[in-house]
Amino acid sequence: MTTKSAAYTRAAISLHWVIALLIFAAFPLGVYMHNLLLSPYKLRLFNYHKWIGMTVLALAIIRVVWRIVYRPPALPATMARWERSAAFAMHILLYVLIFVAPMTGWLMSSATGFQTVLFGVIPIPDLVGKDKELGQFLLELHRNLDYLLIALVGVHIAAALKHHFLAHDDILRQMIPFLRKSGM
Template structure:
């Protein structure tokens, strides 16, 4: 039985978490800015971060599929187990869907994604203003849904640590381990 995540899984978890927080914050900040060269630069950085996160999440999914996660605590009931598995599945789906909808929106809006200003990525769709707007709105909504799921994820981890006093959080933060 596995008692904690691998070092690679822990590293990818926290790297993606920091990347998501930064990319979300940048997206939220730049939305309110007036159109300017600075806003265009921030949009490019946001796209670069999103594509980089997409690649990291794919690596993370592959790692997760090839390395067993620690078992859930034996005292967790069926509803709690279902909620934990559903929450994790939703996190992965959103972490993949959000950058893809951003890339699709850029393609539909006729604004190619050029990774790091050097590597042009293929447009995934033909130009369509209406579709671009719909995809941009979907991208925004999915980001707020991810924020809600992450808040639930963090809340559940803190509840396990401070209320249930089990090792669920320590599996992802080994310095909390009492071993």
């Protein structure tokens, strides 16, 4: 059952921004730590990265359930058909990537023999056994999906800014209630 909504709920807005912030933390941390020499510091950063990434995965699942239950606010009538289709495709891709990118990180950690222990206390089960070749493949896949994710996030931000500053519609205001209140 899908419930139509005139505006995003507070939960949806919070989920959106928390996931965005965590991706903006996980991505540069991943690039930085990957290039470090092996040390206790590097391993500590690996753990922080995995905790952030697993939190993205958990929130992504909640977000997808939210999206199935609630229909987001309607798009502005001024949007052309191709723009609607592009926005729909982009959102589906983003939903898939916020799920699949962390999943590949989790699988890679299992395949390389480094179990993820969430916040240092909750052991996350390994989904595959230790396998060096698979680990290497998953690392490449994880990297490629992360770069694709960050590129699409960039396009997503550009589109939101275009709607706000050029089309002057309500799309960005729906996700940033502060803009609505301040009349921006």
